[in-house]
Amino acid sequence: MAKGTGMTTRSGRSDHRLLRRWWRSRGCAGAAALLLALAGTLVVSPRPARAAAAITIDGASGGRMFDGVGAISGGGGNSRLLIDYPEPQRSDILDYLFKPGYGAAMQIMKVEIGGDTNSTSGAEPSHQHTRGTVNCDRGYEWWLMGQAKARNPNIRLVGLSWGAPGWIGNGNFWSNDSIDYLITWLGCAASHGLTIDYLGGWNERGRDLNWYKNLRAALNARGYAGVRIVASDDFGWGSADDALRDPAFGAAVSVYGSHYVCGYRSAQTTCPSSANAVNSGKTLWASENGSDDYNGGAPALARGINRGYLDGRMTAYLNWPVIAAVTPNVPWATTGVAVAPQPWSGYYSIGRSAWVMGHTTQFTAPGWRYLDSSSGYLGGNRDNGSYVSLKSPDGRDYSTIIETMDAGSAQDLRFGVTGGLSAGTVHVWSTDVRSSNPAEHFVRRADISPSNGSFSLTVQPGHVYSITTTTGAGRGAATSPAQGVLGLPYGDDFDGYRTGRQARYLSDHQGSFEVTPCAGGRTAQCVRQMSEQAPIFWTSGHAEPYTLLGDLNWRNYTVSSDVLLERSGYVQLVGRAGNYNHDGPQNLNAYYLRVADDGSWSIRSNDTGGTQRVLAGGTTTALGTGRWHRLSLTLDGATLTAAIDGTTVGRASDSAWVAGQVGYATGQGVPAQFDNLSVTPLGSGPSATGEIRGAGSNRCLDVDGQSQADGTVVQLWDCHGGANQRWTATSGSQLTVYGTKCLDAPNASAGTRVRIWSCTGGANQQWRINADGTVTGVASGLCLDATGQGTANGTAVVLWPCNGGSNQRWIRA
Structure with missing residues (x-):
């Protein structure tokens, strides 16, 4: 807005240089507009459009072979409850995870080789609890791999150990016992009609170079020459350095896999590998990433899938985990691309991360090739977003995946297609990653008909786009039933x-x-x-x-x-x-x-x-x-x-x-x-009146200072049974204290601190007490949250997007 002889920027500073540029760019029309502004009339000047960024999609470009995008079942029991789901919900969830043209459409899945010990969210059973006693039907990973293969016969399967039974090597994983143990596991897979494509060592526990060489020799000798070895599923690219010192180790290994290449639970803005890794000639994988909420982690996932290749030439991306099919008291209870915590009710939820993943997996396949000259950062600026282009094995079809997670405004993109790629119709799909509205996720937009191999597209901030000559993509339509309790007896x-x-x-x-x-x-x-x-x-x-x-x-x-x-x-x-x-x-x-x-x-x-x-x-x-x-x-x-x-x-x-x-x-x-x-x-369960305890803190929802004044904030405090900690759930969806005061949210935005206020009947004083222990505001849809995952006395209680954390679960006494 004009003020005096300057123009106010968004930071509120008067900038005469900005005014001069504005005047020069608009000439007489600009002068007239400015005069109107100076006369007291508010004039909103449109933001100048960016110059269109030119992208050439060149089928003649060189690039590495794409290995796939997928996820990990394991690293701790995270898929456990999925097998117990009733039909049709179980099949619906599996379709969303693995079925091509339906949801996440995973192309690669790593599974835990169970070891009878906790590996983050639980323990998975071993196929050999004691030496020589093999049972190939234990656990649920065989079932899950079979279900994935039934939906996508081309999915690639990877096996990896986290822990192991204690008889192996008398407690030493890097032993011949563990090699025999892994080969027996491969035999179990074969008994289920499954072919394992890749095999790793010991997750995030370093490497023994001789062990990997011995594993390669044993696989070759025992009929598994086609199984490729991944090393070392740890942090960094030390395996590539080791291979320079020990060429026999390098010869034994097919893939260098590193974890959290973009940083652990980071925004995944930068995802480098190393010069030795890139120059090794080996396949490079981002072999574990994510560990983020199934909705909140979607922006990082969108960046990481693209940038792992752009920054580090990694040709596979594996998210941890596939799904959070665990109860909410388990750590990382909402990570993955979906959640399935209640087999008794059939309730599940598909996250934005599933649709972000689908923007790559539904429009490519392992065996496609990246087009290096047709991949990069929009306008050469990371903040604008990234794009990668890939072509089909026959050199005709192509897909370009674009993410604009950090862009501040719309961008006009101008595409030229060359190098033998199809000049036919271009199909466009998009997801607004910033939106919680499912109608904005994985939406098919209007087709584009190129003219002389050229076309244009305007991309919005915070979106993922797939532009493609392929067909067959789609968005699943199955819906979840409501949450419910597991009844007693x-x-x-x-x-x-x-x-x-x-x-x-x-x-x-x-x-x-x-x-x-x-x-x-x-x-x-x-x-x-x-x-x-x-x-x-x-x-x-x-x-x-x-x-x-x-x-x-x-x-x-x-x-x-x-x-x-x-x-x-x-x-x-x-x-x-x-x-x-x-x-x-x-x-x-x-x-x-x-x-x-x-x-x-x-x-x-x-x-x-x-x-x-x-x-x-x-x-x-x-x-x-x-x-x-x-x-x-x-x-x-x-x-x-x-x-x-x-x-x-x-x-x-x-x-x-x-x-x-x-x-x-x-x-x-x-x-x-x-x-x-x-x-x-015993009895009838929680009373209508009583304490409300935080599941993560075991402290009570408490009115500060035992005050009854309107506006007094609510916090966590040691439970003591006082009147300021006794809440009543009313038939009108209110939570009252002192008989006349209601739990109140003054507005519906994230971070709003809740308080007490005289009851008005407004939606900002109405709450849903959910079967999973969360309490959501009717007006906001946000969860009651102990801020910062705090557990100490005095921790503020606020509204926050629901994420399944223990600081958002409450127990009524």
């Missing part, structure tokens, strides 16, 4: 499963709990903890085996199960299990009933920091080994009651944990069996 006798499978909803976090024939004289099926010694850990913590099941909102109940110890040690029932920290030695917010073979028992509380408190304990008749007993743990408010074989052995009083899942646990290396799980509710 709940039970499972485990008799309906095949040996080696995981029981429904049971998710292992250490060890391996799978269905086996019962011992102790029973003829049916039971769940057995299979890990008989400490594994080769991937995490820094050495947690004992445990597995969890259930709804995080389960509050007052009795969990019971038959148990049998196979050797001296102890078993545990778990109740009110909440968050866990995968790096801790004993890392779960929960209560335990621990009973040993000698009859000693205890009721315990544990937290994510590994602080364990014995609340009660004693000794009863010895359980012994090889005999069945019935254990029960009742959680009724603050009263915790333990029973063995129907006899109450003790009680404790504690209020640390108010709701959560159930589970089984054992001592390290203790094989034990479990049967006839029962979870029986």
Whole structure:
């Protein structure tokens, strides 16, 4: 706006040089406009259009072979719950992940070679728990690979270890044992009709050059010469440096794979490799990236897919993980390209990251080639965005993928097509990555008919575009049902499963709990903890085996199960299990009933920091080994009651944990069996009035200073039962405190601090309490959030985009 004799810039500064440029560029018309402005009339001058950027798509350009864009199933149980989904939702999710022309259309998938130990979001079972005992039907990765192949027969499969059973090399992964172990795994894959294209070493744990050379020789000798080796799935490009010093190592390896080449959980603006890697002649991969929210990580994904090739000549991009099919108490519960946390309700959600991925995968295929001279940064400026062009093997079709994540304005692009590429119709698809409206994701735009091999396109900021001569792209139309709770009572006798499978909803976090024939004289099926010694850990913590099941909102109940110890040690029932920290030695917010073979028992509380408190304990008749007993743990408010074989052995009083899942646990290396799980509710669940606890902090939603004044902010504070922490969920979707004050959001924008205010009935005082523990504002659609993932007293509570974090989940007492 004109002011005095200057022109105000967006920063509010008067800039006479800007005025002079403006005047010269507009001549008399500009002078007239300025006079009107000086006379007090507001004149909005249009922003000058950028000069069109010229891009030549040249089919004669050289470039590297494209290997694909996809993701990782593993690095910790992140796909666990997907197999338990009902139809048609299970097939719908799989279609969104793998089906060409439907969603993410993944072209490459890396899977974890299970090792009976936690590798971030859980533990995956080994095909060989003990030396020589192979079972190729364990776990769900075989099933998932088969489903991916059924939808896309050309998908490439990669295997990689995170942890491993402890018998391997007597705890040394870099041993001949692990080579034999991996080759046995390849044989299991073949038994499922699967061909593994690539095999890695030990995820993010360095490399032993001789081991890789020995692996290559063993693969060649045992019929797997076609399996290519990836080294070393670590950070950086040291493998390329090592190959210069040890050519035999270089000869053994086909791919140099590096993790988080653009920076860990970064914006992925710059994605370099190294001169030695580029000049090695080897294939280079960004072999693990992402670890970001399925919606919030989409801009970084858009940059990284393009820039990994532009900056570092990487020809594959693997996002971690494929999907977050885990319950919300698990770390990284919303990472991947989709979430599937509730098989009992069938609820799932497809993220913006899926559509960003689809902009490359639906318009290219492994075997296409990059066109180096037709790829770069728009206008030579990274801030404008990037583009890569690829051509089909026959040299006719082409696709150009453009991202404008950081652009400040629209850009006019002028394309010329040459070098034998098709001069036919150009199809255009786009996604507004900044929009949360699904109608703006993966939208087919008007076709373009080139004239003499030329055409133009205007691209908007914050978008991904695919311009292509290919056909067959599409956007899936399946929709998810609503979220819902897993109802009580709940039970499972485990008799309906095949040996080696995981029981429904049971998710292992250490060890391996799978269905086996019962011992102790029973003829049916039971769940057995299979890990008989400490594994080769991937995490820094050495947690004992445990597995969890259930709804995080389960509050007052009795969990019971038959148990049998196979050797001296102890078993545990778990109740009110909440968050866990995968790096801790004993890392779960929960209560335990621990009973040993000698009859000693205890009721315990544990937290994510590994602080364990014995609340009660004693000794009863010895359980012994090889005999069945019935254990029960009742959680009724603050009263915790333990029973063995129907006899109450003790009680404790504690209020640390108010709701959560159930589970089984054992001592390290203790094989034990479990049967006839029962979870029986007490009372009617959460009351309408009570505390609201943060799942991540275990602190209460608290009105600051116990004030009743309008505008008083709400925060986290130690739970004490005061009136300023007692909230009532009303039939009008309000959360009231003191009887007359409502939880209130003064506006609907992210970062708004919530407060109390006299109840008005407005939408800004209405809240949805969701089955996953989140609380969303009716007016804003945003989640109630402990800011900065804080857990300390005084942490502000604000509105924030929902991301599934523990700082956005709340438990009503």
